[in-house]
Each structure stands twice: as C-alpha cells, then as structure tokens.
Amino acid sequence: xxxxxxxxxxxxxxxxxxxxxxxxxxxxxxxxxxxxxxxxxxxxxxxxxxxxxxxxxxxxxxxxxxxxxxxxxxxxxxxxxxxxxxxxxxxxxxxxxxxxxxxxxxxxxxxxxxxxxxxxxxxxxxxxxxxxxxxxxxxxxxxxxxxxxxxxxxxxxxxxxxxxxxxxxxxxxxxxxxxxxxxxxxxxxxxxxxxxxxxxxxxxxxxxxxxxxxxxxxxxxxxxxxxxxxxxxxxxxxxxxxxxxxxxxxxxxxxxxxxxxxxxxxxxxxxxxxxxxxxxxxxxxxxxxxxxxxxxxxxxxxxxxxxxxxxxxxxxxxxxxxxxxxxxxxxxxxxxxxxxxxxxxxxxxxxxxxxxxxxxxxxxxxxxxxxxxxxxxxxxxxxxxxxxxxxxxxxxxxxxxxxxxxxxxxxxxxxxxxxxxxxxxxxxxxxxxxxxxxxxxxxxxxxxxxxxxxxxxxxxxxxxxxxxxxxxxxxxxxxxxxxxxxxxxxxxxxxxxxxxxxxxxxxxxxxxxxxxxxxxxxxxxxxxxxxxxxxxxxxxxxxxxxxxxxxxxxxxxxxxxxxxxxxxxxxxxxxxxxxxxxxxxxxxxxxxxxxxxxxxxxxxxxxxxxxxxxxxxxxxxxxxxxxxxxxxxxxxxxxxxxxxxxxxxxxxxxxxxxxxxxxxxxxxxxxxxxxxxxxxxxxxxxxxxxxxxxxxxxxxxxxxxxxxxxxxxxxx
Amino acid sequence: xxxxxxxxxxxxxxxxxxxxxxxxxxxxxxxxxxxxxxxxxxxxxxxxxxxxxxxxxxxxxxxxxxxxxxxxxxxxxxxxxxxxxxxxxxxxxxxxxxxxxxxxxxxxxxxxxxxxxxxxx
Numbered sequence: 001x002x003x004x005x006x007x008x009x010x011x012x013x014x015x016x017x018x019x020x021x022x023x024x025x026x027x028x029x030x031x032x033x034x035x036x037x038x039x040x041x042x043x044x045x046x047x048x049x050x051x052x053x054x055x056x057x058x059x060x061x062x063x064x065x066x067x068x069x070x071x072x073x074x075x076x077x078x079x080x081x082x083x084x085x086x087x088x089x090x091x092x093x094x095x096x097x098x099x100x101x102x103x104x105x106x107x108x109x110x111x112x113x114x115x116x117x118x119x120x121x122x123x124x125x126x127x128x129x130x131x132x133x134x135x136x137x138x139x140x141x142x143x144x145x146x147x148x149x150x151x152x153x154x155x156x157x158x159x160x161x162x163x164x165x166x167x168x169x170x171x172x173x174x175x176x177x178x179x180x181x182x183x184x185x186x187x188x189x190x191x192x193x194x195x196x197x198x199x200x201x202x203x204x205x206x207x208x209x210x211x212x213x214x215x216x217x218x219x220x221x222x223x224x225x226x227x228x229x230x231x232x233x234x235x236x237x238x239x240x241x242x243x244x245x246x247x248x249x250x251x252x253x254x255x256x257x258x259x260x261x262x263x264x265x266x267x268x269x270x271x272x273x274x275x276x277x278x279x280x281x282x283x284x285x286x287x288x289x290x291x292x293x294x295x296x297x298x299x300x301x302x303x304x305x306x307x308x309x310x311x312x313x314x315x316x317x318x319x320x321x322x323x324x325x326x327x328x329x330x331x332x333x334x335x336x337x338x339x340x341x342x343x344x345x346x347x348x349x350x351x352x353x354x355x356x357x358x359x360x361x362x363x364x365x366x367x368x369x370x371x372x373x374x375x376x377x378x379x380x381x382x383x384x385x386x387x388x389x390x391x392x393x394x395x396x397x398x399x400x401x402x403x404x405x406x407x408x409x410x411x412x413x414x415x416x417x418x419x420x421x422x423x424x425x426x427x428x429x430x431x432x433x434x435x436x437x438x439x440x441x442x443x444x445x446x447x448x449x450x451x452x453x454x455x456x457x458x459x460x461x462x463x464x465x466x467x468x469x470x471x472x473x474x475x476x477x478x479x480x481x482x483x484x485x486x487x488x489x490x491x492x493x494x495x496x497x498x499x500x501x502x503x504x505x506x507x508x509x510x511x512x513x514x515x516x517x518x519x520x521x522x523x524x525x526x527x528x529x530x531x532x533x534x535x536x537x538x539x540x541x542x543x544x545x546x547x548x549x550x551x552x553x554x555x556x557x558x559x560x561x562x563x564x565x566x567x568x569x570x571x572x573x574x575x576x577x578x579x580x581x582x583x584x585x586x587x588x589x590x591x592x593x594x595x596x597x598x599x600x601x602x603x604x605x606x607x608x609x610x611x612x613x614x615x616x617x618x619x620x621x622x623x624x625x626x627x628x629x630x631x632x633x634x635x636x637x638x639x640x641x642x643x644x645x646x647x648x649x650x651x652x653x654x655x656x657x658x659x660x661x662x663x664x665x666x667x668x669x670x671x672x673x674x675x676x677x678x679x680x681x682x683x684x685x686x687x688x689x690x691x692x693x694x695x696x697x698x699x700x701x702x703x704x705x706x707x708x709x710x711x712x713x714x715x716x
Numbered sequence: 717x718x719x720x721x722x723x724x725x726x727x728x729x730x731x732x733x734x735x736x737x738x739x740x741x742x743x744x745x746x747x748x749x750x751x752x753x754x755x756x757x758x759x760x761x762x763x764x765x766x767x768x769x770x771x772x773x774x775x776x777x778x779x780x781x782x783x784x785x786x787x788x789x790x791x792x793x794x795x796x797x798x799x800x801x802x803x804x805x806x807x808x809x810x811x812x813x814x815x816x817x818x819x820x821x822x823x824x825x826x827x828x829x830x831x832x833x834x835x836x837x
Contacts, residue, residue, distance in 0.1 A: 171733050171763070171764060171765050172733075176763050176764050177764045177800075178763065178764055178796065178799055178800070181799055181800070182799070192801075193800065193801045194801065195767075195771075195800045195801065195802055197768070197771055197772070197775075200768070200771075200772060200775075202776065203740065203743065203744055203747065203772050203773070203776050204744065206740070206772065208733075208736035208737045208739070208740040208765060208768075208769065209733055209736050209737065209765060211764060211765070211768070212768060213764060213768060215800075
C-alpha cells in the first residue's frame, strides 16, 4: 500500500506541476485548446487516482476543480486572473492535502477541511449555474443515469459526429455495417452519412470476405454518449471508433484526423459537406492536417471503442507515455556503479594487453575499450534530464513573488533543453530558487522606481542554460539595480571579512556576498534575507562540484553564473604523473600540452606564443619529495575563461575516470576534486582545475604586487 | 475494336459474403478490360461485402478508363445502397447505350454519360 501511495504522491505532484504550467501560460495569454485540455486532463487524473487510493477529500475537492476546468475547456466560461488565481490556490490546497496524507487517512483535519470548503465554495461560485449549461462529465460515461442527463437543448443544428473504421474481420464475424447504421437511426436521425473505402486494396489483392469499410456519420440525436457507444459494443475490439459529441472542441477533431493522415483531405471534405463545423474551424483543421504527421504509427494503441471525445483528446499522451519507462533510481545508480567498475576493469585489461606486447590482444582490448566507452556514455545518458522542467517550476515562484512585492516581473527562459545529470538538477532547485528570489527581492525595483529610471515598467529575470567545454553553465540575471558595491564593502568591513584599507576589485567585492553570514538587506522580507544566505547557495553548488560567480553592473542588473559538471560519476580524464604518483586532469579542461623550457619560464609565468601564462608546479603544490626529472611538461588548462599551466613530470594520455568521492576527512584539501582507480590498481587524485588556476593566478599576483589578498571564495 | 466492347453482367440471387469470392472472380474477369453494364434486377439479398465489390468494380473500371454501370436493380439493392448513401455514386441514372456511340473514342464517351446524368438528375 505504501508503494501505491508513493506512486500516487509522485503522480499528483507531476500533474499539479502540469496544471500550474498550463494555468500560468493561460494567464499570460499564450494558451491554446491543448493547454486547457492538458490542465483538465491533469485534474481529471488526480481525481481518478485519489479515488483509487481512497482519499475522498482530495477526490471531492478535485471534482469541484474539474467541473470548473471542464466549463473553461468547453469555453462556457472564459479565463480571467481571479479564476486562475483560485484554481492555482486549489492546486496549492491539493498539494497541502497530499503532504498530509497520514492525517487525512487517520481522521479529520478540521482546519484543513475548513480551508478546503472555503476554496471549493470560491471555485463553485465561478461555475456557470447548472441551468445555464449541461454539466456533462464524460468520465462518468459508463454511469448511465448521469450520462443520460446530457440534454442537447438546441438540437436543430447540433450534430454528433461518429467516425468508424471497421476491422477486417467484421463481416466474417457475422456483423454487417448496415446493422449499425440502422441502430444509429433508431437513436436519432442520421442527417449525413458517408461511406469511405480509403483503405481498400485493389480487386486482385482484396479478400472479398474482409471488410474495408468506414463510415462517417452526422447524427442528430438526444441520446447519451454511452448509449451511442453501446451500439458498437459488439465490435468494440474490431473497430476504430471516434464519437465527437455536439460542440466538441476543435482539438478533438484534430486528434481524430491525426489518426488518418492519408485520408485527412477526404475527411475534411466530408466534414464540410456535413456542415458539422463552421468554415473557420475547417480552415484551421485544414492547416493542421497539411502538416506532416509522423507520430501516427503508434496510434494503433488507441484503436478502441472507447476513444470518444475526451479520450481522443489524450491520444497523444498515452502513446508518448508508453515510450517512456519509469525506472527506480536505485537500479539506475547500480547500473552506473557497475559501468564504473567495468571502466576500471577495462582500463586494467588494456594496460595488461599493452604490456604483453601481443598485437591481437592489444587490438581486442582496444575494441573492448571503445565499447565500454559507448556503454558508459549511454548509461550516463539515462541519468540525463533536461533542465527545462526545473526552470518552468520557477514561473509560479516568480508570479507569486511579484505579487507579494508589488513588482511586475517576467521570467524569460532559454536553453531549457540543456541536459544535466538528474542528481545535479535536483541539487540545483534550492540554490536557483534562492537566487531568483534574491533577484526579485533585492534586484528588481518597484514599477515606479523603474519608470523614474527610464527602464520598462516590468522587470525581467532570465534563466539561461548552455553547455560550455564539458560543463553546464546556468545564468540567473536580472535587469534590476545590480549589487550595491559600497554597501557590500561596508558590511564586509563590519563583519571583519576584509580590512578597512584593503584594495579590492569590484568583482572581488561582489564575490564577498558568498561569505558566511553575509546579508545586506536592510529590510528582512518574506522572500529572502532570512539568514539563509548566499553562502549556503555557494556551498550547495560546491557540493555539486560546481562554482558560482557574481557579476553586476550598478543600475543595470546583476548576473549569477553557475558552472556545473555534466555528470557526477564518470569523466574523460588526462593522466599525468609526478614521480610515481598519478593524477588525473579532466580532459575537458585540457587545452594543450607542451614541454617546459627553462628559457620560457620566468618566476610563475610562462611565455606562450607571446602571451603570459601563469603556471604552478604540481610537485610544489603537493609537496612531493621526489626529484624533478630533467625534462618537465606543461599541461595548459582552462576553466571559467581563465588559463593556466600545470607543470608535471610525465604525460600518459587519455583515461576514462570513474570519480570516487574523497571522504569528508579530505574536504579541506585544495586543488583535489576526487580520486579514481587506474588500471594498475593504484589510486590517482583528480585535480580541481578551477581552484588550481585560481591559485596560480593568485601566486602570480602576489609575486608581482606583494599584496596580501583576502582569501576570496575558498574553493569547493 | 476490343477496347469498346461492352459486357453485360447479370447477377442474380444473393449478393452477399457467401458468394463474395465467386462474384469477385466474375467481376475481375471483366473489370478493367472493357465497359461493364451490371444488371442487378434479379438480386434478392445484399450485404456490405456485395456493396464493397460494386464500389470496387466502379473504382477500378474508372481507373482503367472504362465505365461501370448498374443498368438495373431490385428494391433490395436500392434500399441497401441508399442506407449507405451511395446511390449517387453507384446507382447512376442509366444511360442507354445507343449504337451511335459505338466506335467513338473512350475519351469522348464519359462526357456523354455526364450529360445524361444531368438531364435525369
């Protein structure tokens, strides 16, 4: 039962997210029929599932919500901000209920219940009075009494459209399409009927006893959907049936047409002849059907007699879902683990093969190594999710925050398709939320101030994601006031983070906001400034092996740049050594390798093709005792736009690296990101290139200016 | 000469699934090879498989550039075809083929047929 509950909670959250996304799109005015249908479907699913797990409180409340959404969908009422606000509150309430499932099951929660009743009353007040419309709930179509209550008041020109494609063996089963026409005739008047033979093969190829017929029927009837469906009960499994009740939304015709890509033109002609739809709708459908329909192969899955209107709407969803597989994250982790071991074992095999000197064996090992690489990539791909979903979740946050602060704020999202490891995406949610709230609260000015400054009235917060040399970059920027450099400086002096006379660049001052216990907000608001500072954000990002930087231009806005690794498990590495110790540099950071010539190096700077490149000796960095060889090598590395050289003894080339995290004992170690096991079974340290670059640059500056620099932004 | 040769097929009894194979073979022997006039006045029963065959015969004939006409039909056929609203397609007003048309090129034959339709319709 617990497992069922877990699935239920997960599903409800998913559906609520869908609903919110749809509602926000609706609010912003960029919604189409499909959005409305999506919202309705999500609510409908929640209602259904909560019924299954016997959470009547959720079921009853969602039912009210669903009624409202249904009217919205049928365009009996039109969306307005108040209505959307109420529905969003409804979503929040359902979320609240789901969080309190144990209490919900054990008994009553008087407060929660009262809250729900108020909300339900609000929602119901927005419904059209029952007399004004027929509240036809298709989900209960099997419930005859309710379905029979559907009364088409204006029957003069409202037509049911019944579309049926008979299965090949209908005639052999002793049934004749003629019988169905006659039965439909008994339910009402067949105004129009067209017989289609669009799937008929040539005479020589046909089976004379098979049925190649289809019917398109315009039926004027006051019967219920259920009773029309019942006509086709006998051949339910042997036909494709679509019933569009009078006044069905255009989208149900769309999804119906999508099932017959080759006949669309013919079907549209029929619709036109029947007069089922008006000219504008037809033209719309015409435009739709001329677009290529590629995904019709899977639609066989919905060849069921129950594909009446609402279900026909959701055609696209089940097929899409059936392509996706829900896998326990633990299983996936285990797979990744095993692949990691495989990579290590493969490296070992390759090493042994090379040492054996047998060509055939070396070749075989090389092939295997390539395959292992493929397996590794595909396995890691399994964990990759797009960041878009996480980004979209912030639409709601921005909306609510904007309301709270009385500001006008747009959220612009770019690069939602960027893929990231699931663990990273999950770990990002909190830091992002904090940064966005921060931008809204401290960054964006109130509309009046903005207008005074000559900026557009509504501010913009942008979320942007893109790939950059093996890592993912996420930017949160706003066009607000920017960071207040002077105030940060004063605060830092107050807190003893820097000394009064210390000379710091603007960028260095901006980075101070990530120091523990730093908050410049003069007014603690509901949004941010609650003591959870930017240092926590930085720590969270650090836990993901990422980094964060703040950029700001006074009066123009601020920009936070997050740099994150693509994945946490396996990377392509570059193996180097000092004495007998091996080190791995992430290959993505490696720019080039060259020999160190003493005449090119001066102090901590190397002259590389006329440019100065700061460098550091790994031997000194890790105080290795061994003697430096006569010839040393430099690996030029790059991270976050900066370059530096790392001097090592020997280069060993590419190496697939399974990252094993270091225990917390080594957390303070600078310049080391993790460890790995190389083919020989020895442990190699993985270098944290970014902190090494920073260190080499600091060294270089110290050397030149002799300044004592504040330990800015200690490395992760 | 053979191109303009017209065949008259007279079907009687049941135009149903029980004889569908037999009728298909009979139709196939002539459809697409010459104009076919089909006499259904003696048909006593009909079902969808029969209707299907008639439609197919019409389609394949016209694709091959020949005419296929139902020159006469019984009440059973009339009712069944009307149920499917295929009367305009299948039960065209019968054009009586006169001798004058013999020998005329096929391309000209179909407009002549349309003309008759218009008059009777």
